[in-house]
Amino acid sequence: MTDTTFEPVRKVVTAIPGPKSQELMARYEKAVPKGITPGYASVAEFAEGAIIRDVDGNQLIDLGSGIGVTTLGHRHPKVVEAVKAQADQFLHMAAGITPYELYITVAEKLAANAPGDFAKKAFFMNSGAEAVENAVKIARAYTGKANVAVLDHSFHGRTNLTMAMNHKSVYATKMGPLAGSVHHAPNSYPYRDGLSGEEAAARTIEFLEKRIGAVDLAAVIAEPIQGEGGFIVAADGYYNKLIEWCHANDVLFVADEVQSGIARSGKFFASEYYGIEPDLITFAKGIADGMVLSGVLGRAEVMDAPLPGRLGGTYGGNPTALAAANAVIDAIHEENLCEEALRIEKGLRAFFEEQKTKTDVIGDIRGHGAMFAIEFVEAGTAETTKKPNTAAVKTIVDHAFANGVILLTCGSYGNVIRFLPSVTLTDEQLQDALSVIAEGIAKL
Ligand SMILES: Cc1ncc(COP(=O)(O)O)c(C=O)c1O
Known part of the structure; x- marks a missing residue:
């Protein structure tokens, strides 16, 4: 014992x-x-x-x-209690087959806590990398474009697509070929580049326009605070200018909040520090305080782009993990x-x-x-x-x-x-x- x-x-x-x-x-x-x-x-x-x-x-x-x-x-204690109660109810229920209320409730609560005064939808997977992969699928389905861009110093996971999205080669050494149509653009790293947000954004946008072209770019995927890359906080105004450019050019902006989200940064989502409203947000890690859960949240019309059956997986949105997430979201508010x-x-x-x-x-x-x-x-x-x-x-x-x-x-x-x-x-x-x-x- x-x-x-x-x-x-x-x-x-x-x-x-x-x-x-x-x-x-x-x-x-x-x-x-x-x-x-x-x-x-x-x-x-x-x-x-x-x-x-x-x-x-x-x-x-x-x-x-x-x-x-x-x-x-x-x-x-609130998470443990919620998980135990759910374990007494049912342990698995593939939401794509037999839906249940908790799945809907947590999706609603996440939408209510995300920036942006527009209709939002959410769904659940298991790992951060899976969430990122799904965000890319959705962005491609919505825009009908194949290319995506990530920023230097980024980390997005260890699956095949996300290996191609990481800045550091070590996560993919000798494990190629990597997925194509992924482009790495310069980021904002105030301590090392000395650029203002506006200057750094101009540099990123110039790269995107020259190297890919907005007409062929589905989305920019970025971590509001870059995690593995060194907890890099972008210069003020950087993400605002970048999103402005994205939206003027029919490019989606995806905030990868797998590490920075769910109260970790002192805001529910770190995107709030910049006053930005991402089209899609990926979340994982803190959402279920240790239970296995991730997902994608975003503009309803974007999230609806993939046709029925194109999203999901057997285990995505496990009931015990969603019970934990439900308790986590409530505790964030109840316990400030x-x-x-x-x-x-x-x-x-x-x-x-x-x-x-x-x-x-x-x-x-x-x-x-x-x-x-x-x-x-x-x-x-x-x-x-x-x-x-x-x-x-x-x-x-x-x-x-x-x-x-x-x-x-x-x-x-x-x-x-x-x-x-x-x-x-x-x-x-x-x-x-x-x-x-x-x-x-x-x-x-
Ligand atoms: C920003 C970000 N995205 C994605 C991932 C991948 O998450 P997972 O390890 O759950 O696949 C991580 C993991 O550290 C991360 O920090």
């Missing part, structure tokens, strides 16, 4: 990873392919809120939330969780602004809400060449892990530490984790 008595604090009781974790990892290596080797070798046994207890009894502060998934914390995300941003920003006065390896501090990141550069290059400092990131992340704090990295140059904690992370837990990170920074 798993011991579920739990004090929600960091505890280090063995070297991390401890002996039981090491034993299990030896089995893992024999049983699981190298392609999904974990970043951390501490094996989880129990989790609650922002704390994971491993099999050796260490309690780690989880600042990654299973890559931005458990936004409400591990096993949020967007405000909680902003509380976390405040704590992180204050800490790193102070650290920046003590070290010259912090190049950029950016993000929104509980989607926050630090870009590390070589000493003295923060304002000049901005040389990526991957060694600093490794030192800090290794120190954090050894001391019971799970930190994730990202960035096209591998030099960004990203914070994706649960928005229910307490101030005490955050400050404790930051004290460990301060020790890591002091080691540099």
